[in-house]
Amino acid sequence: MIRNSLVAGVILVALAYFYDRKTTDTSLDVDGTGISVEEATLNAWESTITKPSVPITKIAIGLNVNADLIVSGTALLKALKINPKNKHDHSTLHDLTHLGETFGYFFSKGAGGERYFSNGEVYKQIIDVADKIPDKQYSLGGNAGLMAQKIANTLPNVQIRFIGPVGPIAGKLFSKTINIPSGVMVEKDEVHLIMEYAKGEKWGEDVAPVATRFITSNDIANANLARLDMFVKSVIEFKPQMIVLSGLHLLDGHPQETRTRLLKMMRNEIIKMPRKVPIHLELASMANADCLAEIAQQIFPFIHSIGLNEQELVFFSQANHGPHQDLKPVNGYPEIAAVGDIVSWLLGKYSGGSSKLARVHFHSLTYHLIATKMDTWQNSASAVAAGARVAGEQACMTKPIQPSKVDLLIPKAFSLSVDNIQLRQQVVIYDPARPVTLWNRDGVDFAFSPVLVCRKPGNTVGLGDAISATGLLYSMYSIETK
Structure with a gap:
């Protein structure tokens, strides 16, 4: 039995290596059509992505907003x-x-x-x-502000109410279709510094492997959850179909006593919100493990969905004693099987019982994954594909995406788990005609799609927010569940 398992494992590894080598050339002829895997993926997305049967028409968003200096x-x-x-x-x-x-x-x-x-x-x-x-x-900054802007630009007919400390620069940058109550305006913008760099750029002895950015700020208003007291009152008046929150990562720099007080304030305000309206929390980069663990304990049971990237996911696992705490990107992508394990563990740990949490949207440079508890959220295949597509559109600043300007960078063969024996034995061979891979694990539905990575990105700021916002617009929450 051991020998048979070992032989099967060797065959799976060899098969994955063969397919990865075979399809590394992005000009590969797909099924004799003469088109690249990128073009085939784009074509398949068009037929895969469908809007939910009950579209969202009203969204309330807060709290963090600022002016980005890029x-x-x-x-x-x-x-x-x-x-x-x-x-x-x-x-x-x-x-x-x-x-x-x-x-x-x-x-x-x-x-x-x-x-x-x-x-x-x-x-x-x-x-x-x-x-x-x-x-x-x-540019307009802040996760909540960027998500509001993305939704307004994508679907101008959707009614959006934004609540947060909006300064004069940010106020001018917001879409005119976004409703901002006059009481939330402040005299001076919080300015965040966005330090961008390009793929191949040199700094000392290092060469940047990808194009991205480093962000720093001395944000006072957002770090103290300014205008939180106005949020619930405005939400109840507005009667949205969905609520989007972000900015908790800015509590990272507070002493524990201050952080605990602010998180309790946030939790108490969330509890007052309409029970049948789903709440999504967008996370962002943090360095304080205790802060992240406290956010999970205080806030996760009262929200329905979270969005995060690979750094936040791995740090979350480290802060909460989860699996694959040493996971690092290899060749530009975090191992798909390991990410699936962490997401599965996260939902298993923080959902169930009285907790409302039932959805995780993971996004990275090269692929996205949406996991949902069964019978809670619908249309995830379209949502993950739409989020992946908008990542390429926004990075390349072109719509539609030009196949010659993007690369498919995921491994062309991959397993679905490291820890789960049955899923570990399955090797998915990427098929560009079917760009979304679906599977179920312990009552959780997974939807996976690659990203077509822009070769020379014109924009690296706000991609995660655009991705999560788009994924939410294509998702549908089953209000009968909780």
């Missing part, structure tokens, strides 16, 4: 006279040395990161220098 990360560090020396991931930034070391850490890995800058005076000096860089750009 600059070249390496250009800013040079202007600040910071040299590429040591690389170290500081959980909180206190000075210019911390900024240079933490940027270098994420740059070398090609991973997007976000860290709080604790020294307001030094941060203001950095912003003053960044504001003088010739190619700088201001």
Whole structure:
């Protein structure tokens, strides 16, 4: 029996290697059609993606919003006279040395990161220098603000009410179709610094493996959940079909006592919201394991859905003693089977009983995965494909996606689990004519789709928010469940 299992395992590995080598060339002729796997995937998405039978027409979104100041990360560090020396991931930034070391850490890995800058005076000096860089750009920022903007631009007929500390710069950048109550406006924007870099760009001895960005801020209003007191009142008045929340990652820099107080405030406000209206929480990069664990304990049982990327998922597993805590991207993607295991564990740990949590939308550079408890959310195949498609559209800044400008970077053969024996023995051979892979594990439905990765992205900011927003628009919650 052991020998047979070993032989089967060797065959599966060899089969995966063969198919991966066979389809590495993206100009591969698919079924004799003369088209690439990218074009075939795009064509199949068109027939796969269907809108839910009950479309969403009203959404309430909050709380974090700011003005993003976007600059070249390496250009800013040079202007600040910071040299590429040591690389170290500081959980909180206190000075210019911390900024240079933490940027270098994420740059070398090609991973997007976000860290709080604790020294307001030094941060203001950095912003003053960044504001003088010739190619700088201001853009709407904040996960909640970006999700509202994406929905408004995608479906202008959807009614959106946004609640958060909206300053004068952000106010001008918001779509005119978004309803912003006058009482939420503030005199001064919180400014977040977006330090972008391109694939192949050099910083010291390192070469960036992918194009992405590092974010830092000294955000006071959003970190204190400003306008939370107005959110529930506005939601009840507005009567939305869905509620989207974000900004809890900004509690990362608070002392535990302050953080606990703010999370209890958030939980108490969530409890007041209409029970049959699904609530989605979008997470973002964090460095404080205790904060993330406390968010899960205090907030997860009272929301219906979460969105997160590979850094947040792995850190979540580390903070809560989950599986595959040492998972790292290989060749640009986190192992699909291991991600499936962590998502399955997450839902198993935090759903069930009185908990409302029943959906996880995982997004990474190369693929997305939506997992839902059976009979709670519908249309996940369309939702994961639509989210994957919008990632390429927004990164390349072209609609529709041009096949010649994107690459399929997932392994062409992969298993569905590391820990589950039955799923581990299944090798999925990627078929571009069927770009969404579906499976069930312990009462959880999984939907997987690759992303067509833009070769020369024109935009790296807000991709996760656009992905999650799009996935929600194509999902449908079964209100009879809880």
